[in-house]
Amino acid sequence: MKYISSRGGEGRVTAKEAIVRGLAPDGGLYVPETMPKLNHSLEELITLAYTDLAHAVLKPFLNFSDEELRECVEKAYAPERFASSLVAPVVTPFEGEKLHFLELFHGPTLAFKDMALSILPHLMKASASEEELLILTATSGDTGKAALEAFKDVEGISIIVFYPENGVSATQKRQMITQEGSNVKVYGVKGNFDDAQSGVKRIFSDSELNKKLAAKGIMFSSANSINIGRLLPQVVYYFYAYGQLVKDSSIKLGDKLNFVVPTGNFGNILAGYYAKELGLPINKLICASNDNKILYDFFKTGTYDKNREFFCTISPSMDILISSNLERLLYHVTDTASVKSMMDALNDSGKYETDVKLPDFYGAYTTEVETKKAIAEAWQKGYLMDTHTAVAYHAGRKYTEETRDNTPQVVISTASPYKFAEDVLAALNVDWQGDTAKALSEKSGLAIPEPIVQLTDKPVLHTEVCAVEKMSDIVSQF
Numbered sequence: 001m002k003y004i005s006s007r008g009g010e011g012r013v014t015a016k017e018a019i020v021r022g023l024a025p026d027g028g029l030y031v032p033e034t035m036p037k038l039n040h041s042l043e044e045l046i047t048l049a050y051t052d053l054a055h056a057v058l059k060p061f062l063n064f065s066d067e068e069l070r071e072c073v074e075k076a077y078a079p080e081r082f083a084s085s086l087v088a089p090v091v092t093p094f095e096g097e098k099l100h101f102l103e104l105f106h107g108p109t110l111a112f113k114d115m116a117l118s119i120l121p122h123l124m125k126a127s128a129s130e131e132e133l134l135i136l137t138a139t140s141g142d143t144g145k146a147a148l149e150a151f152k153d154v155e156g157i158s159i160i161v162f163y164p165e166n167g168v169s170a171t172q173k174r175q176m177i178t179q180e181g182s183n184v185k186v187y188g189v190k191g192n193f194d195d196a197q198s199g200v201k202r203i204f205s206d207s208e209l210n211k212k213l214a215a216k217g218i219m220f221s222s223a224n225s226i227n228i229g230r231l232l233p234q235v236v237y238y239f240y241a242y243g244q245l246v247k248d249s250s251i252k253l254g255d256k257l258n259f260v261v262p263t264g265n266f267g268n269i270l271a272g273y274y275a276k277e278l279g280l281p282i283n284k285l286i287c288a289s290n291d292n293k294i295l296y297d298f299f300k301t302g303t304y305d306k307n308r309e310f311f312c313t314i315s316p317s318m319d320i321l322i323s324s325n326l327e328r329l330l331y332h333v334t335d336t337a338s339v340k341s342m343m344d345a346l347n348d349s350g351k352y353e354t355d356v357k358l359p360d361f362y363g364a365y366t367t368e369v370e371t372k373k374a375i376a377e378a379w380q381k382g383y384l385m386d387t388h389t390a391v392a393y394h395a396g397r398k399y400t401e402e403t404r405d406n407t408p409q410v411v412i413s414t415a416s417p418y419k420f421a422e423d424v425l426a427a428l429n430v431d432w433q434g435d436t437a438k439a440l441s442e443k444s445g446l447a448i449p450e451p452i453v454q455l456t457d458k459p460v461l462h463t464e465v466c467a468v469e470k471m472s473d474i475v476s477q478f
């Protein structure tokens, strides 16, 4: 099993090398040369506990020994790290509807990023032989905290996180600026997520800086979903959701499901595509966008055009105009030469076109007003959801209206409502003063999650803010 650059640059590498490097030297993303085959039947897979399932799904992708991988999955998905004994439970809140929610927010930082970032440090430690790693991460809010928590005080690895200074929720910001750990740095960036992500990508491809680091035995790596070690663990929960629905008789083995995925960088939904390619019975992957609906336009027209207004929405983790992992999908459905020319065009003119058909996907989007309405309406029916999940929930409904497709839907629920409490409260028309978590708990009757409770007493440790042009200097000095 080898990995190559989606843009066709020199070299085939092992999974371990791909995980350590993060980005390929030509700026492309590492992709599996061919899709491997699983060693288990679907019937076997759906009976497995989360750790065993993770082992079974990841094994064919990684050049890890059984023991190495076993240790990674056991540490990552240890029961005490997740507030649900199922790790990622499927819930079916609305009686009589073929609509389910896969809740991926019961980890330490209350967003789905914990699913992959819990295991990434272990995969990296097992992959890095000699070198020390310096992880650079751009975040639209949730990756940063999940990465900081996952990598804090891990020996041989340091991490710098860049977040858009004014582009994250109050809770997300507080989570990051209070981060403890001797090997962590956190910076606000004067710009949006795309600026931060482009800045990080530039540093990765800065050969001078790379040489300087190499001389000290240090290598850059990435905790963003551009790292294949971050993407692959996300394939697991698609199988896991399927298994839960078979077990509770919502579906029969072999039945198809639609997944609705609130999408930003296209990592989560691409993992769904990998699951489908590996044989999971998926009918459609519904790509849900907020007002930054560049992906919706792409699926409708075949043109990806980032020359457009950028909106700051109440689902900030999806406020993205450069969805990095779309590049991987393009590789799987075209070839490296086509990907290279599309990415060159994106670099030069902010735009590319393709006539390739993508029948596995359906684009839908949800406006700000619709997002708030969806939260209020779902709560009326008894289910409290965060702003990102609401974008997906509403997009799923639009899909059903537009296509009349009645396949059971699984909405991927990516964050706890407590992480976006202000906007959830506003959607529910609650007047609140002071502590938003308390107000939301009073309104909903749901207990405040432990990681939020602990946040109140933590001191602020990171106040630095930098210009995009200064990111490179900061890394250099660090």
Ligand SMILES: *Cc1c(COP(=O)(O)O)cnc(C)c1O
Pocket (backbone or CB within 6 Å): 111, 112, 113, 142, 143, 225, 262, 263, 264, 265, 266, 267, 268, 269, 317, 318, 388, 414, 415
């Ligand atoms: C990161 C994130 C998303 C978007 O996921 P991608 O893999 O970047 O498409 C959606 N919702 C939440 C809460 C997130 O943190």
